Amino acid sequence: MIVNVERSTRTSRISTAVFCVAIVVLVxxxxxxxxxxxxMLVEFFYYLALAELWNLLAGYAGVISLGAQGFIGLGxxxxxxxxxxxxxxxxxALIAAGVVGLVVAVPAAAVMLRLHGAYLxxxxxxxxxxxxxxxxxxxxxxxxxxxxxxxxxxxxxxxPFVSRDGIFxxxxxxxxxxxxxxxxxxxxxxxxxxxxxVRDNETSARSSGVNSYGLxxxxxxxxxxxxALIGALIYLTKLRISxxxxxxxxxxSNIIFIVIIGGIGTLEGxxxxxxxxxxxxxxxxDLGSWYLIILGGxxxxxxxxxxxxxxxxxxxxxxxxxxxTRRRLVLGNPDKVRPPSGDAGKTELAVNPGDPS
Amino acid sequence: MLNTILxxxxxxxxxxxxxxxxxxxLSLVFGIMRxxxxxxxxxxxxxxxxxxxxxxxxxxxxxFTALLVVVPxxxxxxxxLQRFVLNQVVGDxxxxxxxxxxxxxxxxxxxxxxAFSADSRKLNGGIIExxxxxxxxGIIVGVFPLIMLGACLATIGALQxxxxxxxxxxxxxxxxxxxxxxxxxxVNTRHLFSIATGVVMVxxxxxxxxxGIRATFYPTSGSDCLLFAFEAVxxxxxxxxxxxxxxxxxxxxxQSLGSRISPAWQLxxxxxxxxxxxxxxxxxxxxxxxx
Numbered sequence: 001m002i003v004n005v006e007r008s009t010r011t012s013r014i015s016t017a018v019f020c021v022a023i024v025v026l027v028x029x030x031x032x033x034x035x036x037x038x039x040m041l042v043e044f045f046y047y048l049a050l051a052e053l054w055n056l057l058a059g060y061a062g063v064i065s066l067g068a069q070g071f072i073g074l075g076x077x078x079x080x081x082x083x084x085x086x087x088x089x090x091x092x093a094l095i096a097a098g099v100v101g102l103v104v105a106v107p108a109a110a111v112m113l114r115l116h117g118a119y120l121x122x123x124x125x126x127x128x129x130x131x132x133x134x135x136x137x138x139x140x141x142x143x144x145x146x147x148x149x150x151x152x153x154x155x156x157x158x159x160p161f162v163s164r165d166g167i168f169x170x171x172x173x174x175x176x177x178x179x180x181x182x183x184x185x186x187x188x189x190x191x192x193x194x195x196x197x198v199r200d201n202e203t204s205a206r207s208s209g210v211n212s213y214g215l216x217x218x219x220x221x222x223x224x225x226x227x228a229l230i231g232a233l234i235y236l237t238k239l240r241i242s243x244x245x246x247x248x249x250x251x252x253s254n255i256i257f258i259v260i261i262g263g264i265g266t267l268e269g270x271x272x273x274x275x276x277x278x279x280x281x282x283x284x285x286d287l288g289s290w291y292l293i294i295l296g297g298x299x300x301x302x303x304x305x306x307x308x309x310x311x312x313x314x315x316x317x318x319x320x321x322x323x324x325t326r327r328r329l330v331l332g333n334p335d336k337v338r339p340p341s342g343d344a345g346k347t348e349l350a351v352n353p354g355d356p357s
Numbered sequence: 358m359l360n361t362i363l364x365x366x367x368x369x370x371x372x373x374x375x376x377x378x379x380x381x382x383l384s385l386v387f388g389i390m391r392x393x394x395x396x397x398x399x400x401x402x403x404x405x406x407x408x409x410x411x412x413x414x415x416x417x418x419x420x421f422t423a424l425l426v427v428v429p430x431x432x433x434x435x436x437x438l439q440r441f442v443l444n445q446v447v448g449d450x451x452x453x454x455x456x457x458x459x460x461x462x463x464x465x466x467x468x469x470x471x472a473f474s475a476d477s478r479k480l481n482g483g484i485i486e487x488x489x490x491x492x493x494x495g496i497i498v499g500v501f502p503l504i505m506l507g508a509c510l511a512t513i514g515a516l517q518x519x520x521x522x523x524x525x526x527x528x529x530x531x532x533x534x535x536x537x538x539x540x541x542x543x544v545n546t547r548h549l550f551s552i553a554t555g556v557v558m559v560x561x562x563x564x565x566x567x568x569g570i571r572a573t574f575y576p577t578s579g580s581d582c583l584l585f586a587f588e589a590v591x592x593x594x595x596x597x598x599x600x601x602x603x604x605x606x607x608x609x610x611x612q613s614l615g616s617r618i619s620p621a622w623q624l625x626x627x628x629x630x631x632x633x634x635x636x637x638x639x640x641x642x643x644x645x646x647x648x
Contacts, residue, residue, distance in 0.1 A: 064456070066459065123635070130632070136621065256459060292466075300461065
């Protein structure tokens with residue numbers, strides 16, 4: 001009897017093709033989209049990238065961060081420091097901001113991971129507050145009132161045929177694609193399997209030889225550095241930064257609502273969540289406080305009634321996975337290189353039937 | 358110089374009781390049902406707004422009198438919240454309680470913004486707010502901070518007494534040690550959890566009056582209360598209410614000393630002391646002995 005290990009399904013192959021077409025269409029967006037549409041797309045993709053990073057940390061590594069704004073703001077400030085005070089090209093400054101995030105994240109992770117669960121979550125918030133109060137004192141970066149990036153500093157950000165807004169958009173798109181793709185590759189690797197085992201039961205994972213601390217540390221550092229990089233891009237597009245805005249807890253609450261509503265612990269969830277978030281904002285943002293009350297209420301109800309979010313409920317009901325990360329054993333025919341799978345009626349053995357991802 | 362430091366320490370001790378009371382509520386809920394309420398600070402601010410609302414509608418002069426209404430109201434609020442919402446997320450999964458209470462925090466803040474606007478408010482404590490006396494050495498001690506410390510100590514003492522000298526306290530401690538075994542011994546854990554959250558909301562109501570008289574507050578200032586409560590718990594060490602109280606005092610003394618350096622350093626000094634304790638002694642300064 002031949003048993004093949006399969007990961008992809010027919011749906012996932014179709015959806016990969018659809019995603020590739022969508023990416024080609026999106027890359028050409030600077031040519032056809034207006035400025036307003038482009039800036040909305042920039043926002044959409046940086047929220048998507050942030051949500052994927054937060055989801056990797058919370059949904060897979062089990063480390064809830066309520067201090068995402070700490071690294072977003074740090075990245076933004078690092079960008080302003082390197083462009084204004086050091087006179088660097090903004091795009092080099094952007095990369096340097098990511099490196100700053102990486103360097104800061106290592107000791108931060110080492111201290112934060114001494115705590116667990118909710119206490120760890122609040123501790124990350126304290127860290128973000130420390131950063132906010134610290135940058136409020138830095139007079140060379142505008143102290144509490146903030147600082148602007150003159151148009152002169154970003155003048156060089158141009159390519160033949162692509163405007164500055166176009167470049168910002170392409171960067172946001174690139175970051176979003178990279179976070180999804182790298183998360184997917186990570187989850188398909190042996191580290192991904194280890195990560196999911198830690199999430200499902202840390203004690204048994206560790207007794208099977210999984211280095212759970214190292215995994216959490218790695219994901220914390222990678223996700224924080226990514227957030228700093230995206231924070232730098234966000235404030236490169238905004239051209240103005242202040243401690244109150246950069247370290248605003250609303251960054252984290254928006255990210256959390258996107259991930260919860262879309263589906264925590266799934267790669268597809270943040271995509272769905274970001275779409276829902278932008279649609280709701282389009283129609284409800286005039287309501288002021290009510291908008292956040294509705295969003296918060298929706299998140300609480302989703303968390304209580306369908307813990308894996310909209311995508312989790314949908315994927316469970318119809319057995320659809322766009323980014324299948326779970327391995328399945330398929331009874332196969334040795335002549336066929338790739339036996340059909342995902343169809344009803346085939347005998348399939350899931351390695352871990354309880355794995356919700 | 359020495360006098361300034363001594364003054365800062367004394368003011369810190371007086372404020373520390375309040376932080377200890379914030380923290381006692383947070384750690385009591387955690388101890389009994391392994392749930393950390395991210396909205397804890399927002400509920401303190403919510404209770405303070407209730408005090409304002411009842412003072413206005415019932416024409417009550419003193420915020421302390423308004424407590425007669427707000428204390429039972431907050432108890433019922435806590436009971437209902439636990440019974441119908443939070444009991445659903447108590448369990449082994451650490452994500453759901455954090456994320457649900459985080460959602461409640463955002464809802465509470467924005468609900469208050471909608472109902473009371475973003476203006477900062479203050480409760481009027483009357484004559485005790487402006488009365489003070491001078492210690493030998495010229496250090497001025499306000500009557501209000503002294504009453505606040507006394508009230509907070511009394512509340513924490515009452516919690517401690519309830520935990521160790523009543524049948525309900527036995528049930529709380531048993532549930533804390535092993536929820537399932539307590540359930541098998543006939544403890545109705547769902548009801549007990551709800552009572553516990555109700556009791557914690559009583560401490561929240563008491564803390565809210567002192568918070569509101571001591572300084573201005575606004576719909577989003579609950580986040581700071583949560584951070585202070587949390588820092589006090591971690592500095593003090595998990596599992597003991599008196600340790601938590603000492604944690605609150607250390608936090609308040611750090612803030613008070615920091616504010617003497619510069620007003621901007623008040624909060625930062627507290628955060629830094631918290632991070633130092635976390636780095637040097639992650640189990641806290643006064644953890645419960647393993648018994």
